[in-house]
Amino acid sequence: MNQPILYSFRRCPYAMRARLAIAATDISVELREVILRDKPDEMLEVSPKGTVPVLVLEDKAVIDESRDIMEWALAKADKLGWKSFSGEVLVDMDSLIDESDGPFKAALDAYKYGSRDDAIDTSIECGLGAEFMMKLNGMLEGQAYLFGDKFSFADGAILPFVRQFAHVDREWFWSQDWPNVITWLESFLDSAQFKSIMTKYPQWKTEDAGVKFGA
Ligand SMILES: N[C@@H](CCC(=O)N[C@@H](CS)C(=O)NCC(=O)O)C(=O)O
Known part of the structure; x- marks a missing residue:
């Protein structure tokens, strides 16, 4: 090929x-x-x-x-049109992805794998991840995707990690007070795209x- x-x-x-x-x-x-x-x-x-x-x-x-x-x-x-947004919005997308790839992914790994290491308190790490979920939940208020009603670069970059966070303890994740995140994730998981x-x-x-x- x-x-x-x-x-x-x-x-x-x-x-x-x-x-x-x-x-x-x-x-x-x-x-x-x-x-x-x-x-x-x-x-x-x-x-x-x-x-x-x-x-x-x-x-x-x-x-x-x-x-x-x-x-x-x-x-x-x-x-x-994943990147069909104003320059200002694209900058905001990048910094949200930085936050996801940096502190959120670090907390996610510590929460997911931390039980193998006594020095890591998985409940603290889970709490840090939860803070990021609450931030996303706020962003998703009244709109289907992170930056409006259209799936964007940021949704594609971040959703696979939210899925990973959700799958550490599904029952817990799905009972949290972040309904917008749950709807966003579920529609992604159900999509032909995914x-x-x-x-x-x-x-x-x-x-x-x-x-x-x-x-
Ligand atoms: N910063 C890299 C990270 C990629 C990464 O860490 N991938 C993991 C799998 S999810 C990996 O290949 N780990 C190497 C290994 O486990 O041997 C990227 O964004 O592509």
Whole structure:
């Protein structure tokens, strides 16, 4: 296949946001499903830091940060207008994504995995995550998405991590007083958009042709 190659892992929220952005364009890529404990040499050769997603372009340029992959895809073809907002709003989106990728993701990891470490109080970390949920809940008041009535770059970048937070303790998450977040997340999880990026693929092996993903 002569098209960009995307090393991806189905359940990784970073890979999910990259797939969501690619699916929002008219680009197609060769998807290679990675198992994190058995990463392919071909991926490590081009991106030794060993995280997914990794995108290898036709000219061999490598993009190995999920947000950069989203930017790359939307710069090519922002078919759904994920970035059709004023400059001011785009700045606000970026800082919300920074908050999600930074303090929120740190709290989420500590809450999700912290029980393996006595030094981490998972209830504090959960509380920090909950503060971010309350902020999103406020933003979602009276509108379907974070920046209005249209799914945006920020929704695509942040929803996979809210899903991960929700799945640590579903019963608890779904009983909290953040109805707007719950509606936003549920409609995303039920969407054809989300289902289309969650197809299961077998682990890619060197001899395999990758799977066509996208348009
Ligand atoms: N900053 C990177 C983070 C990507 C990342 O941490 N991905 C995880 C999977 S969700 C990973 O590949 N971890 C490496 C490993 O577990 O070996 C990005 O945005 O792409």
